Amino acid sequence: MDGRKRSNVTVGLFVEVVQKNHQRTGELTEGVVSRLLTKSPNHPHGIKVQLESGIVGRVKNIIEED
Secondary structure (H helix, E strand, O other), X not given: XXXXXXXXXXXXXXEEEEOHHHOOOOOEEEEEEEEEOOXXXXXXXXXXXXXXXXXXXXXXEEOOOO
């Protein structure tokens, strides 16, 4: 699914995000969404979320669970 649309990102979803300080390298961090921080319905760089671990980043990939 597309991490740039707010309607695709929900609390409890397992995602990969890129943190602000890792934007140049593109290093991804996995985690579970605890809060959605972007208010607009979409964002070209990904919806900003806070993970349960407290990490804030933009959603790059939504991991589909089988």
